[in-house]
Amino acid sequence: MRTEVAIVGAGPAGLLLSHLLARAGVESVVVETRSKEYVASRIRAGILEHSSVELLTEAGLGDRLRVEGHQHRGVYLQWPHKRHHLDFVDLAGRSVWVYGQTEMQKDLVAAHSGPVLYEVSDTRLHDLTTDRPYVTFRDRDGAAVTLEASVIAGCDGSFGPSRAAVPAPARRVFERTYPYSWLGILADVAPSTDELIYAWHPDGFALHSMRSETVSRLYLQVPNGTDPAAWSDAQVWDELAKRLGHGQDGWTLAPGPITDKSVLPMRSFVQTPMRYGRLFLAGDAAHIVPPTGAKGLNLAIADVALLARALIALVKERDAGPADRYSDDALRRVWRCTHFSWWMTTMLHASGDPFDAELQLSQLRWVTTSTAGATGLAENYAGLPI
Numbered sequence: 001m002r003t004e005v006a007i008v009g010a011g012p013a014g015l016l017l018s019h020l021l022a023r024a025g026v027e028s029v030v031v032e033t034r035s036k037e038y039v040a041s042r043i044r045a046g047i048l049e050h051s052s053v054e055l056l057t058e059a060g061l062g063d064r065l066r067v068e069g070h071q072h073r074g075v076y077l078q079w080p081h082k083r084h085h086l087d088f089v090d091l092a093g094r095s096v097w098v099y100g101q102t103e104m105q106k107d108l109v110a111a112h113s114g115p116v117l118y119e120v121s122d123t124r125l126h127d128l129t130t131d132r133p134y135v136t137f138r139d140r141d142g143a144a145v146t147l148e149a150s151v152i153a154g155c156d157g158s159f160g161p162s163r164a165a166v167p168a169p170a171r172r173v174f175e176r177t178y179p180y181s182w183l184g185i186l187a188d189v190a191p192s193t194d195e196l197i198y199a200w201h202p203d204g205f206a207l208h209s210m211r212s213e214t215v216s217r218l219y220l221q222v223p224n225g226t227d228p229a230a231w232s233d234a235q236v237w238d239e240l241a242k243r244l245g246h247g248q249d250g251w252t253l254a255p256g257p258i259t260d261k262s263v264l265p266m267r268s269f270v271q272t273p274m275r276y277g278r279l280f281l282a283g284d285a286a287h288i289v290p291p292t293g294a295k296g297l298n299l300a301i302a303d304v305a306l307l308a309r310a311l312i313a314l315v316k317e318r319d320a321g322p323a324d325r326y327s328d329d330a331l332r333r334v335w336r337c338t339h340f341s342w343w344m345t346t347m348l349h350a351s352g353d354p355f356d357a358e359l360q361l362s363q364l365r366w367v368t369t370s371t372a373g374a375t376g377l378a379e380n381y382a383g384l385p386i
Contacts, residue, residue: 005153006148009154010116016108023060030114072098134149171273180205196208200360201243305386
């Protein structure tokens with residue numbers, strides 16, 4: 001097979017890149033290890049930045065988002081007996097949207113017209129430093145396939161072959177593993193809040209998010225290695241009620257049937273550079289952030305926006321300038337979002353150290369009473385322009 005851009009990974013980053021390239025007349029083929037159904041059902045991010053919504057709308061992918069998504073002006077920051085609302089629109093002139101990754105994936109699949117090969121195996125990348133790189137794999141029937149391309153885009157996440165295809169001398173890795181995880185649940189119950197609640201508590205962080213008017217998404221800080229099966233539904237709701245302040249100022253947390261329960265480890269990871277020869281990395285293939293700052297999916301969208309422009313210039317116009325600048329341009333935003341995610345995480349998660357706790361509470365009081373502090377959070381959370 002032959003194409004202009006071989007894309008490894010059919011998640012949001014890979015399909016969005018393929019979609020943007022197709023709109024400019026650049027051919028691509030997408031290969032994916034998982035099944036179409038598996039990729040579509042992965043429960044991941046649910047917050048879209050202002051710039052992400054703008055880009056998706058401009059790309060013709062915003063119709064259902066605008067109807068079924070929920071625009072939020074801000075978030076609540078909370079600690080025991082205190083809850084403060086930060087209005088991003090008033091502070092920074094930008095909002096965010098609640099729209100699950102599963103919904104965005106549906107929109108991308110519906111809009112995509114190019115070839116996507118699911119359930120491939122043994123994917124390998126070759127000759128990346130030449131002008132004729134290629135990908136080999138076995139298709140779902142076991143037949144060996146060679147996919148030749150001018151460029152390869154690695155959009156296959158942290159466990160795919162693209163990141164590992166960059167040889168050790170050519171890459172540098174920065175990593176931070178946090179000493180806690182999130183126990184996350186999906187529940188068939190209307191959200192008990194109009195906007196997200198980020199709650200500091202001496203027993204651990206809690207977050208009340210949502211997926212729709214009838215589905216709530218909630219999280220609890222738990223020790224690393226926690227088995228989700230060790231938490232009964234009743235224990236989860238009791239702990240959420242305590243940490244989120246059930247009964248405080250008349251607010252109540254409504255429990256409901258839990259349909260999904262999982263544990264998410266927390267880490268920060270950046271691999272540089274995001275280009276090696278004719279291989280370009282985007283999204284989780286290049287970086288991971290803890291979800292506290294709601295940056296993972298938005299960073300992938302920003303990467304793809306830059307990469308699409310760079311590859312269109314390279315393939316159609318024979319202009320290598322944007323491709324040569326891609327890694328540096330993308331990493332500036334990656335490191336800004338990595339810092340913001342680290343800052344939100346360390347401000348809100350209990351460490352068990354009383355000194356840390358007093359510093360966290362001091363920081364929360366500053367963010368919620370200082371216009372400068374609140375504006376800094378709002379600008380970063382609602383997202384910088386792409």
